[in-house]
Amino acid sequence: MKKTVAHLKKGEKAIILDVATDEVPLKLLEMGCLPGNEVHLLQLAPFADPMYINVNGSHLAIRKETALHIIVETPT
């Protein structure tokens, strides 16, 4: 299974590999949610949804269902 932003733990950082353009709003891409950028999971609401992330210097909250479409890679 591919790892996505939804699988990150609080405080974890990862690099975005791919974004499913059809499922993710353009607005999110424009805020910097693009392949190659780093995403940092800052805070989780109860039930891990929504998720509070920092990507490309933008602080955003997104829902888990959207986070599932942002594929990432954690540096090992």
Add this chain to the structure above:
Amino acid sequence: MAKQLNVALIGNPNTGKTSVFNQLTGLNQQVGNYPGITVEKKEGICKLERGVKAHILDLPGTYSLNASSLDENVVIELLLNKNDKDFPDVAVVVSDVENLKRNLLLFTQIKDLGIPTILAINMADRMKRKAISLDIEAMEQRLETRIALISSRKNQGIDTLKKLITEYKHLPTAPCVNASVIAPEYFDRLRKAFPNQDLYKLWLVITQDVNFGKVERKQMDTLATFKTESESNLKRLQQKETIIRYKFINEVLRDTQTIDVANAKDLRTRLDRVLTHKVWGYVIFFAILMLIFQVIYDWSSYPMDFIDESFASLSQWVKNTLPEGALTNLLAEGIIAGLGGIVIFIPQIAFLFLFISVLEESGYMSRVVFLMDRVMRRFGLSGKSVVPLVSGTACAIPAIMATRNIESWKERLITILVTPFTTCSARLPVYLIIISLVIPDEKFLFFNLQGLTLMLLYLIGFGTAIGSAWILNKILKIKSKSFFVIEMPNYKLPLFKNVAINVIEKTRSFVVDAGKIILAISIVLWVLASFGPNEKFSNAEAIVTEQYNVEQARIANDSAFAKTIPGGADVANIPMTLEERVASYKLEHSFIGYMGKFIEPAVRPLGYDWKIGIALITSFAAREVFVGTLATIYSVGDAEEETIKNRMAGEVNPVLGTPQFNFASGISLLLFYAFAMQCMSTLAIVKRETNSWKWPMLQLGVMSGFAYVVALIAYQILK
């Protein structure tokens, strides 16, 4: 005519764009609407050097030129239309120094349209804290523009910005990024098909259909036939475009910006740890809500009492000073009494707008959205519905407009439909006056009973909103993709000037708009109450005097007898003077008296008399008219100087002989006002926002029907 420059302020939300606008224009600004839509249009005049005046337009905040909402669409529509009278001679892109990367995306898009563009880097006062340093000169060269480093908060750099605006003719207009490299072949075909058009503009128009689909393309109609790419392909191309823009921006920033991360102070993380905490976050949010309601109830009661009394004495003064006659009566009993009913709102509305604007300005509101999204989704709402539901406590109109940033249509529609259940400030005067009449001013444990009742009414409003959202979510069969993205801005201390301007502006427009309706209605009411259809009205004095004399004679006869019987003095206890009896007889036989009598059968089961019935009818246009109407009705013919409250307390039910406003009828009225849809302006806004009469009519029917049934049940149980 003096030469006037058109300047457009553009920028991401939360960049302090409005502060820059306030600094440039001072109080020299006006707020209106864009024609045909309810997007707020803020414009103002700024004086530049050598007598040049600049017309400054504060465009809605947007992250890019690819609009995804009505507000953002305004920006692109203007920038694509050279013939618009507001088309800018120069654009000022306001950006946040802490997130230049993302802010520059919008800058490159606007510059690529060939419009002279100045970059204003705001919040420069934060650079030291965040250990950011910029090489402005190098940046100007790379971006081929002029840059003003400003701090709207500290009022720094505004003069530089003004100077740059004056010199706009020297700005280079070369594009930053060549967008056509994302699909050379496609752009080639476009170029051949429309040789006279700017390529980037064409591309924006084509993709706009994908994102928003409402752009009018009068001159470019043939473009519709050019949609040779599928939607998802176009979206992929937009992603590509975004990537090359960021590539350009990253290169520029790598050479011109340094951030010493180790030395950056981070207030955000520490505050977020508490404010978005799984437990403390919610505790703090509810504590803040409680505080707000407490303050509104407590603090505003003093100015409200003062206003109430002032209007009563003003009305009396007019009556005593001006020559007697119909016109004086209209002024004293119709207009002043009616206006008093609206002016009395000002303290509460101002407090409400004050709190809401502080919560928004500080950046806290986004945290609430984050906390509440999951919970709200259960009821078919979005976390973003919290903002409309909270601002609905001020007024449903701006609240419904605030639903625009909810991405999912279904969530947005449900929010629009249930928002009018929240207790708006127009209900407050009705609540306050009735509560003060029927709920004892006593303490229960540590709480004031009246305050507790008010809070209960707010909770009922929220509860009904949430409950009906849950039902609507089950009933409505709308499929829509629910995207949810919200920026969590930096925490900021709200600027006094911004908050003050916001509060003054909102309160003013509320009072003026509602005031017009109330003024008109109170004049009509006064006329209807001051004239009657038959001789019972015109001969009232003779008829009542005769009755009175007969009664007096009887009382005189009986008085010796009455003294011997305990409680026999009842008749004499009715404290009506001849004058008052004439007045009430007249009112009963005036036009409005007959109208009230006509609907009385419908409202009697709820515990209301015909006077309240009239107030119910008139308040279908706007709730706040209720108090004004009763004030007007009760003051007609009233000789004494009285506050509205005292007049209402003195009302006696002619059948039962008990006060008209008792516990049962009071609770019934409170519940009726809690649920009924009585606001024309809200209905009009809902029509505009949903683009159909179906939804506002549904609101009107369901809410008012529900209100009637609940009020009926309550009265029948309690009486």
